[in-house]
Amino acid sequence: MTSKERGQFIRKLLSRSGIRIGLIIRSYFGIDRDRCSLEEIGDQYGKNGKKCSTRTIRDDLNKGLNRIRVSLTHTDKVFPHEEMEEERKKCKQLKEYVEGINPDLIHKELPYYYSKFLDEFMLCLIDGVE
Numbered sequence: 001m002t003s004k005e006r007g008q009f010i011r012k013l014l015s016r017s018g019i020r021i022g023l024i025i026r027s028y029f030g031i032d033r034d035r036c037s038l039e040e041i042g043d044q045y046g047k048n049g050k051k052c053s054t055r056t057i058r059d060d061l062n063k064g065l066n067r068i069r070v071s072l073t074h075t076d077k078v079f080p081h082e083e084m085e086e087e088r089k090k091c092k093q094l095k096e097y098v099e100g101i102n103p104d105l106i107h108k109e110l111p112y113y114y115s116k117f118l119d120e121f122m123l124c125l126i127d128g129v130e
Helices: 003-016 019-029 038-044 054-073 082-101 115-126
Strands: none
Touching: 003 019, 003 054, 003 082, 003 115, 019 038, 019 054, 019 115, 038 054, 054 082, 054 115, 082 115
8 A cells, every 4th residue: 555545545544534533633743734732632622712622632532532443443344345346455555564563552451541552552543635
């Protein structure tokens, strides 16, 4: 799987994770836009002129990253229908890619405080992606 194909599929996975969470992940990791800090994202996605706390943004970020990780580790459950064979295949390719770099990111149980772990997982996925 080339970095371009990987990037396209990651964008597809982000579109499945919900608008807000997808935008937070894109902003935080600089996918198709400039990278932003948690504070900057909180300012952007606040409601009624109030900014969101960095804790809320971090929770949403972790939720989205964990969904992507689950998509790779439990592919058959996430894409159960035969029409989703192409997605299953690409998820397995992404899983093999991450395993080749750091198998712990796929096989290790999530640590209690897993923000850095999930950040490392996503950075591994988008390494080399335009």
